[in-house]
Amino acid sequence: MDLLNFAIQNKEILKIFYAIIIIFICLVIVVKTHRLFHLSLHRGIRYFRNAFFFYGIGFFIRYILGAELIYKSFDGVYYSAIEFLFEFFLVMGGFFLIYSLLWKKFEGKFNPFSSFFHFRIAVFYFMSLIVVLLDNIWETYYFMFFSQIIIFIIASIIAYNNYRKNVKPGKFLKFYFIAMVLSLIAWLLNALIALILDWNKIIQSGIYIINLAVFFLFLYGVIKFTKK
């Protein structure tokens, strides 16, 4: 319990440390996949890169710009803006991640000039804005949790099908599936502590650890398959 007490007492510093690790992982993934995209022009890689770009920005906004040390010197509007932007980028990250698995079904020969701005992506921006606005109006996180739970249920099913279809052993698809299931568990736990368990600190710490595991899994995969 000493470790837990230490974590609770130093939670603000630990949160910053946690965010720095995730932002760094996102940065590495974005740089490596950006290079791979420029060589391949593959749209799936492009959307995968965008997902981690949005996650990185989201974590930077919430845990660095929104760190207690900083926002205490600003008013409530500042913190509301931080929460709004954090949710928006996180939800968009989820949409980009699932779209990187599904783009072939929707785009066909359509080859957009920009992966950030075209009609299909505009639908995601719109949906993300709706989710964030509803959460802001009701002052909850439920709409974000609910949207992410749906996204990661679908992503887990797709990842499992990809894993089952692949006959070659030793492939990363198994880890991809595990990462999707872990993400789903993290969002379910988030919803659970928000709805029933009054933001239980122990479970919250567990969610941070699960999130780190997911990002490290992706980092492992990206480094493994982009090294020369």
Place this chain on the structure above:
Amino acid sequence: MAATKKRERLEVIRDIIKTINQNRKIKPTRLMFYSNLSPQMFKDYINELITKGFIKLEVGDDDKKFFSLTKKGQDFLIEYKSIENFIENFGL
């Protein structure tokens, strides 16, 4: 009758770039023949590859046009296996 699997976009790009690399300089008609694409598809792919800087269209001393690879095109061939592995392993 053996069914031929439709080539993925990335495989088409690889085949075009590989053909240019093997020939160093290749005429458009010859490249189209080797690429096994319809004229319209061939045009679309070539335009994209030129725009993105993978290949270039040059004019020889005899005023004949030919394609050659750029540095980016050569890098693509070197890293093709990594790209293919990445796409396969991430289910993209």
